[in-house]
Amino acid sequence: MVKAKKYVVKKYFEGVPKRSDFELVEYELPPLKDGEVLVKTEWVSVDPYLRAYNRNVPVPYDQYGFQVGIVEQSNDTNYPVGARIVTHKGWCDYTVVNTSKVSTGNSTEVTYKLPDLKGMSPSIGIGAVGMPGITAYFGFLELCQPKIGETVVVTGAAGAVGSIVGQIAKIKGCKVIGFAGSDDKVKWLEKELGFDKAINYKTADVQKALQAAAPNGVDCYFDNVGGEISSIIMGQMNKRGRVSVCGSISAYNADPTQIPKATILQPSIVFKELRIEGFVVQRWLDRWPEAITQLITWIKMGQLKPAEHVTVGFDKIFDAFVGMLAGENTGKAVVKI
Numbered sequence: 001m002v003k004a005k006k007y008v009v010k011k012y013f014e015g016v017p018k019r020s021d022f023e024l025v026e027y028e029l030p031p032l033k034d035g036e037v038l039v040k041t042e043w044v045s046v047d048p049y050l051r052a053y054n055r056n057v058p059v060p061y062d063q064y065g066f067q068v069g070i071v072e073q074s075n076d077t078n079y080p081v082g083a084r085i086v087t088h089k090g091w092c093d094y095t096v097v098n099t100s101k102v103s104t105g106n107s108t109e110v111t112y113k114l115p116d117l118k119g120m121s122p123s124i125g126i127g128a129v130g131m132p133g134i135t136a137y138f139g140f141l142e143l144c145q146p147k148i149g150e151t152v153v154v155t156g157a158a159g160a161v162g163s164i165v166g167q168i169a170k171i172k173g174c175k176v177i178g179f180a181g182s183d184d185k186v187k188w189l190e191k192e193l194g195f196d197k198a199i200n201y202k203t204a205d206v207q208k209a210l211q212a213a214a215p216n217g218v219d220c221y222f223d224n225v226g227g228e229i230s231s232i233i234m235g236q237m238n239k240r241g242r243v244s245v246c247g248s249i250s251a252y253n254a255d256p257t258q259i260p261k262a263t264i265l266q267p268s269i270v271f272k273e274l275r276i277e278g279f280v281v282q283r284w285l286d287r288w289p290e291a292i293t294q295l296i297t298w299i300k301m302g303q304l305k306p307a308e309h310v311t312v313g314f315d316k317i318f319d320a321f322v323g324m325l326a327g328e329n330t331g332k333a334v335v336k337i
C-alpha cells in the first residue's frame with residue numbers, strides 16, 4: 001500500500017484564495033489494476049486558471065493541475081518504471097494513472113509521455129514546453145498572425161505565457177513591448193529576453209509610455225490581463241490590428257459584482273477594423289506535439305529562454321499559488337516536490 005497526500009479544495013475562493021479553503025488529505029492508494037501506473041510527483045504547476053476555474057465544479061474537489069512525475073510501479077509496458085509522464089492530476093505527491101486514457105485528452109484529463117527534453121529539467125515540461133508555452137505558441141501565432149516588422153504588445157509579459165509570447169515575437173522579427181509589474185521584471189525583459197521595451201504598469205502612465213514606445217501604433221496585442229490597460233492598448237492599435245485574448249488575471253480575485261466598467265472600445269474596433277478573438281489552449285490539443293517540438297528546438301538553438309520561478313516543497317504549493325497570483329514569479333511558477 002502506498003500512502004499519498006493531496007490538496008482538496010473544500011470551500012470556494014472569495015477574493016485571494018486562503019489556506020483554509022484547502023484541506024490536506026492523506027490516504028492509501030489502491031493496488032494497481034491492469035493498464036495503471038503509480039506515479040511519484042516531481043514537479044507541480046501553479047496556474048491562474050486554478051483560480052479562474054474554481055467555481056466550475058462542485059466542492060470539495062481534488063486540486064487538479066499539470067504535473068510531471070516518474071513511474072514507480074507499472075502495469076503497462078509503454079510506461080516502464082523510470083518513465084516520466086505529464087498528467088493533470090494536480091497537487092498530490094503520488095497518483096495512479098490509467099494509461100489506457102493516455103493521449104486521448106478530454107475536458108479533465110490530459111496525459112502524455114514527457115517529451116525528450118534533451119537534458120533540460122523535467123519542469124520545463126509543464127512550463128515553456130508544456131501548457132503555458134503551447135498557449136503562447138498557438139494563441140500568438142494563430143490568432144495574431146504576426147508579420148516581420150510589426151509591433152507586438154504583451155501584458156503579463158514576465159510570466160509563463162507572456163515571456164514566451166514576447167520571445168516568439170522576437171523570433172518572428174517583430175518589435176516587442178511588454179508590460180509587467182515591477183522594475184526588476186522590466187529590466188529582465190529588456191536585458192535578458194531581448195524585449196525592445198518593457199514598462200512597469202504599476203508606476204508608468206500607460207497611455208503616454210505606450211505612445212512613446214510605439215509611435216507608429218500597435219499591430220498585435222496578446223492580452224493576458226484584461227481590464228483598463230487592455231482598453232488603453234487597444235485604443236492605440238493600427239488598422240486591421242489583431243488581439244489575442246488569453247486571460248484576464250487582473251480580475252480573477254475580484255468580486256464579479258464590483259468589476260469596474262471598461263472604457264468604450266467600439267469606435268476603435270469599428271474604425272480600425274480590429275480582430276479580437278479569445279481562445280482556450282485545448283482548441284489545438286491535437287497539435288500540441290507540433291508546438292512542443294518547435295519550442296524545444298528554439299530553446300536548444302538558444303533563441304528561447306525557459307525561465308522558471310521554483311518553490312521547493314509539497315507543503316509550499318499553496319504559497320507558490322497565491323505568490324504567483326500576486327506577481328512573485330518571473331517566468332513559470334513551479335513547485336519541486
Ligand SMILES: NC(=O)C1=CN([C@@H]2O[C@H](COP(=O)(O)OP(=O)(O)OC[C@H]3O[C@@H](n4cnc5c(N)ncnc54)[C@H](OP(=O)(O)O)[C@@H]3O)[C@@H](O)[C@H]2O)C=CC1
Pocket residue numbers: 047048049052131132135156157158159160161162179180181182185224225245246247248249250251279280281282324325326327328329331332333
Ligand atoms: N486561454 C488559455 O488557454 C490560457 C490562458 N492563460 C492565461 O494567461 C495569463 C497568464 O498566465 P500565466 O502565464 O500562467 O501566469 P503568469 O506566470 O503570468 O503569472 C501571473 C502573473 O499575473 C500578473 N498579475 C497578477 N495580478 C495582476 C493584475 N491585477 N494586473 C496585471 N497583471 C497581474 C503577475 O505579474 P505582474 O508582476 O506583471 O503583475 C503574475 O506574475 C492568465 O490570464 C491566464 O489565465 C494561461 C494559460 C492558458
Ligand SMILES: CCCCCCCCC/C=C/C=O
Pocket residue numbers: 048049052088105106107108109110131246247280281282
Ligand atoms: C483538458 C484538461 C486540461 C486543462 C487544460 C487547462 C487549460 C488552461 C486554460 C486556461 C485558461 C485561462 O487561464
